[in-house]
Amino acid sequence: MTPLFDRLDALPPLSPEERQLLDSVRGLARDEIAPRAAHYDRAAEFPWDNVKAINALGLNAMFVPEEYGGADLSYAAYLACVREISAACASTGIIWATNFHAAKPLIDFGGEEQKRRLLPRVAEGALLALAITEPDAGSDATHMTSRFTPDGDSVVVDGGKIFITNGDVADLVLLFGKWSEIALGDHNGRGAITALIVEKGTPGFSVLRKEDKLGHRASSTAALAFDQCRVPRANLLGEPGQGLALLLAALNKSRPSVAAHALGIARAAFADAVAYINERRQSGRRIVEFQGIQFLLADLATDLAMCEAWLWHVAALVDAGVSDIGPEASMLKMRASDLAMRIATDAVQLYGGYGYITNNRVERLLRDAKITQIWEGANQLHRQLIGRSFIART
Ligand SMILES: Cc1cc2nc3c(=O)[nH]c(=O)nc-3n(C[C@H](O)[C@H](O)[C@H](O)COP(=O)(O)OP(=O)(O)OC[C@H]3O[C@@H](n4cnc5c(N)ncnc54)[C@H](O)[C@@H]3O)c2cc1C
Numbered sequence: 001m002t003p004l005f006d007r008l009d010a011l012p013p014l015s016p017e018e019r020q021l022l023d024s025v026r027g028l029a030r031d032e033i034a035p036r037a038a039h040y041d042r043a044a045e046f047p048w049d050n051v052k053a054i055n056a057l058g059l060n061a062m063f064v065p066e067e068y069g070g071a072d073l074s075y076a077a078y079l080a081c082v083r084e085i086s087a088a089c090a091s092t093g094i095i096w097a098t099n100f101h102a103a104k105p106l107i108d109f110g111g112e113e114q115k116r117r118l119l120p121r122v123a124e125g126a127l128l129a130l131a132i133t134e135p136d137a138g139s140d141a142t143h144m145t146s147r148f149t150p151d152g153d154s155v156v157v158d159g160g161k162i163f164i165t166n167g168d169v170a171d172l173v174l175l176f177g178k179w180s181e182i183a184l185g186d187h188n189g190r191g192a193i194t195a196l197i198v199e200k201g202t203p204g205f206s207v208l209r210k211e212d213k214l215g216h217r218a219s220s221t222a223a224l225a226f227d228q229c230r231v232p233r234a235n236l237l238g239e240p241g242q243g244l245a246l247l248l249a250a251l252n253k254s255r256p257s258v259a260a261h262a263l264g265i266a267r268a269a270f271a272d273a274v275a276y277i278n279e280r281r282q283s284g285r286r287i288v289e290f291q292g293i294q295f296l297l298a299d300l301a302t303d304l305a306m307c308e309a310w311l312w313h314v315a316a317l318v319d320a321g322v323s324d325i326g327p328e329a330s331m332l333k334m335r336a337s338d339l340a341m342r343i344a345t346d347a348v349q350l351y352g353g354y355g356y357i358t359n360n361r362v363e364r365l366l367r368d369a370k371i372t373q374i375w376e377g378a379n380q381l382h383r384q385l386i387g388r389s390f391i392a393r394t
Pocket of ligand 1: 162216375377381
């Protein structure tokens with residue numbers, strides 16, 4: 001069989017140390033995470049075994065700088081690990097990736113005291129959550145109404161968040177709300193948006209419920225409530241009103257990350273489909289020998305290869321310190337997630353009736369793929385962001 005995907009995997013310029021770690025992650029994904037995925041999905045149970053195994057390898061440390069107890073590696077190495085874990089179990093992949101999504105703003109914008117206090121915990125394996133979405137503020141997060149009121153050395157939080165990955169299990173929640181002393185003015189009060197770190201167990205912070213979902217059933221998705229929740233002012237990230245800028249910068253790192261996660265699902269579905277149609281025979285021939293099926297395979301493989309090459313292109317930009325990568329990150333997130341959905345759907349089709357039965361993982365991959373088109377900005381939004389980037393400024 002063609003080595004084209006092996007060559008693509010060799011594309012990111014990882015150091016020998018990073019390649020070694022990626023090999024360990026592959027082994028963990030193959031030997032431990034993948035075999036447990038069906039059980040956790042069916043039971044809709046949080047995969048603590050997987051989180052412990054990930055922490056035994058010390059994987060959170062790869063995105064925490066050394067001076068704060070980590071052993072930071074390249075962004076490309078991180079994306080490669082997300083893809084491997086997600087191919088084995090998409091739920092576990094997003095749980096771990098969410099640690100990165102919530103920690104990155106702290107790493108990039110946190111004050112020295114905050115980083116010394118909180119990042120060693122992240123490096124050691126703390127779970128994190130990133131809480132932006134509210135019932136009436138989804139695609140347009142600027143409509144959020146959670147309120148941060150300063151009171152001496154504290155900030156009092158009131159409001160609620162929904163659909164928060166890791167929300168019920170997180171040790172630290174990076175929470176976005178609006179600073180009460182900044183006038184909302186025009187533009188939905190976007191200038192009041194502020195970021196704050198809330199620790200598990202803070203009085204006034206509670207978990208309202210865990211959602212029952214179509215896919216990613218092993219990851220927890222929680223509704224959170226904040227009722228006169230008093231948080232030390234020392235946990236403010238940046239200055240009051242800097243939240244939106246911080247959020248937009250953070251999205252440029254989390255969108256390629258959810259794209260790598262979606263590509264893990266796409267890879268798994270493609271691999272399963274190819275293996276199956278090389279075995280399954282109808283009308284005296286293997287399914288893969290029918291030309292109509294080869295045309296389908298050609299289209300899927302081509303788009304997957306192109307998208308993976310773009311993943312490494314975006315990774316290289318980030319590793320080179322380029323920060324204005326909004327359109328590139330949107331293109332990657334949109335295409336990777338659409339592709340994950342398409343390949344997972346076609347994989348079920350290629351399995352025929354067997355694809356619809358729950359003991360083949362393509363069925364789970366199809367359910368897991370859908371949300372990738374919705375979260376981190378639904379793909380309609382990404383089309384707008386990409387299109388808008390071509391408007392000449394007058
Ligand atoms: C499993 C899961 C995990 C999640 N994890 C997190 C998390 O960890 N943290 C967090 O903060 N959020 C999280 N979310 C929330 C997720 O990011 C939102 O669901 C997403 O942003 C969409 O918002 P919405 O659901 O309110 O949909 P809406 O914004 O109501 O959109 C509904 C539909 O309208 C379309 N639409 C909206 N606006 C426009 C427009 N201007 N033009 C064209 N079409 C438009 C959308 O594309 C979508 O198809 C999660 C959601 C789920 C389901």
